[in-house]
Amino acid sequence: MKLAYLGPENSFSYQAANAVQTDEELIAFPSIPLCMDALKRKLVDYAIIPIENSLEGSVHASVDRLYEQNDYQVQAEIILPIHQQLIGYDGKNIQKILSHPQALAQCQKFLETNYPNVQLEAVQSTTAAIEAVVKHPKLKIAAIGSKQAARAYQVPIIAENIQDNAYNQTRFWILGKKDFTPTQLTFLEKRLTLYVTLPSNLPGALHKVLAAFAWRDINLSKIESRPQKTKLGEYFFIIDLEYTQDAKRYQYAIEELQVLGCQVQQIGIYPIYQLD
Amino acid sequence: MKLAYLGPENSFSYQAANAVQTDEELIAFPSIPLCMDALKRKLVDYAIIPIENSLEGSVHASVDRLYEQNDYQVQAEIILPIHQQLIGYDGKNIQKILSHPQALAQCQKFLETNYPNVQLEAVQSTTAAIEAVVKHPKLKIAAIGSKQAARAYQVPIIAENIQDNAYNQTRFWILGKKDFTPTQLTFLEKRLTLYVTLPSNLPGALHKVLAAFAWRDINLSKIESRPQKTKLGEYFFIIDLEYTQDAKRYQYAIEELQVLGCQVQQIGIYPIYQLD
Numbered sequence A, B: 001m002k003l004a005y006l007g008p009e010n011s012f013s014y015q016a017a018n019a020v021q022t023d024e025e026l027i028a029f030p031s032i033p034l035c036m037d038a039l040k041r042k043l044v045d046y047a048i049i050p051i052e053n054s055l056e057g058s059v060h061a062s063v064d065r066l067y068e069q070n071d072y073q074v075q076a077e078i079i080l081p082i083h084q085q086l087i088g089y090d091g092k093n094i095q096k097i098l099s100h101p102q103a104l105a106q107c108q109k110f111l112e113t114n115y116p117n118v119q120l121e122a123v124q125s126t127t128a129a130i131e132a133v134v135k136h137p138k139l140k141i142a143a144i145g146s147k148q149a150a151r152a153y154q155v156p157i158i159a160e161n162i163q164d165n166a167y168n169q170t171r172f173w174i175l176g177k178k179d180f181t182p183t184q185l186t187f188l189e190k191r192l193t194l195y196v197t198l199p200s201n202l203p204g205a206l207h208k209v210l211a212a213f214a215w216r217d218i219n220l221s222k223i224e225s226r227p228q229k230t231k232l233g234e235y236f237f238i239i240d241l242e243y244t245q246d247a248k249r250y251q252y253a254i255e256e257l258q259v260l261g262c263q264v265q266q267i268g269i270y271p272i273y274q275l276d
Helices: A012-020 A032-040 A060-065 A101-106 A108-114 A126-135 A147-153 A205-214 A247-260 B012-020 B032-040 B060-065 B101-106 B108-114 B126-135 B147-153 B205-214 B247-260
Strands: A002-006 A025-029 A046-053 A073-081 A085-087 A096-099 A119-122 A141-145 A157-159 A169-176 A186-197 A220-227 A235-242 A263-274 B002-006 B025-029 B046-053 B073-081 B085-087 B096-099 B119-122 B141-145 B157-159 B169-176 B186-197 B220-227 B235-242 B263-274
Touching: A002 A012, A002 A032, A012 A025, A012 A046, A012 A073, A012 A169, A025 A032, A032 A046, A032 A060, A032 A169, A046 A060, A046 A073, A046 A101, A060 A220, A073 A186, A085 A147, A096 A101, A096 A126, A101 A108, A101 A119, A101 A141, A119 B119, A126 A141, A126 A147, A186 A247, A205 A220, A205 A235, A205 A247, A205 B205, A247 A263, B002 B012, B002 B032, B012 B025, B012 B046, B012 B073, B012 B169, B025 B032, B032 B046, B032 B060, B032 B169, B046 B060, B046 B073, B060 B220, B073 B186, B085 B147, B096 B101, B096 B126, B101 B108, B101 B119, B101 B141, B126 B141, B126 B147, B186 B247, B205 B220, B205 B235, B205 B247, B247 B263
Parallel strands: A002 A025, A002 A046, A073 A263, A096 A119, A096 A141, B002 B025, B002 B046, B073 B263, B096 B119, B096 B141
Antiparallel strands: A046 A169, A073 A169, A085 A141, A085 A157, A186 A235, A186 A263, A220 A235, A220 B220, B046 B169, B073 B169, B085 B141, B085 B157, B186 B235, B186 B263, B220 B235
16 A cells, blocks of 8 residues: 655654554655645555644645545544754854744744744755755754654754644644554544535525534534635635534534535545554 | 835835835834734834735734734735736746745646746745845746836746736735724725634534624624644634624624633724725
């Protein structure tokens, strides 16, 4: 079985992919859309993509690409704790700090406090940032990335666990056409994710949508609006529901939304696993 | 009166700031947080910051910084149409394209179709990207930015209006302590924005919050969840309401939410203006 992930090796996506199962062949792709394209074109059986970080929120490149496609569904969610390190050869004279935009954002307060005048540069991945440090050991640059990556490239850690909040986690989704059961991970709970587009001519439409779940005792764990990319003010809603009731209740709730005039896209019913 | 904006000159923020009123002194700051800090430290009277783009969604650096502060409120909203251009000296042999991350994201499909193997680099602003092109005319790099900036720097436009959707607009908020009335702009409507944190022990809490508005015939124009940056699954909600009813109705609705156990932060009651 082949599993696409957001490369290069030693990225957080690689850590999540690697932890899931050992007998998968892991294939790196340079962007999230290319991971998803590989799945669509049947080059791989599954793709693992980052969905949400507890500090930065949703990964738009991921959630937006799932809108209006029916090729595959979410088969599992993996929650990975994220610890960011400041990595480089010389901690005293740093002139530029490189990392993935999400990693820079996760360490925003640390950087503002400790390196207010240092130039920040967004690059493709945390690994690409560390590679730049390795390639130019005489330049006064540092990278933000994982402990594993620092170890793999044998570059010293200047400052440990620099993310703004100790409780930093990322949700990853495993996409595919068939069930996916990771081994040796802690099962947390089951979830149903829907993308819902409201009818434009129904006042209080979102309130009515939530009512369809509330009176059935179906709990929302998250709701988020994303632009439909048509014009300002037109959104679709990403709705995460705890999957604890009888399957028919969810089916009836979805049918009720459709009768209201909503477009409902089922993104997946999937188990959630926690990595340590 | 002094107005802070996200510099440098010729940025989209500059365009919006410039269109608002001609007798303001415009002062550039290098980041959104620094614009807001300038306002807090009374270096300026107002700050104009980008809030949401119709393709990319909310600007997290802006909306997250408004959470849990009471120094100032939204005094006006300006809607600016955004047209992105591919700018450079040589359109045939481009090896790298630079721009602000939001601009790169807005042109994602154009870049994937026309420049699938070209390296993309995120820089601080669209203007910084064009400056890099000007500074290194012999390097095979191009920038994404506005027509105005291309004209100001006298760099040719390689491809016009390359944003993925013709209907690309950005909302800007003018923050301050006093009313702000721009001249010569088209008034659209009035809005109230609230940040609401739900009590953790109330099942169907969001449904109850929306009920408080729905039965009062108060229409939502937007709802969005943002992470509280504590742990996964804890959010606050940004709620935009059409401000068409009697002021008391909103006041009673807010009091009802507080009785439910919600924390409610009033971000502003403000007029919305459209730029052509």
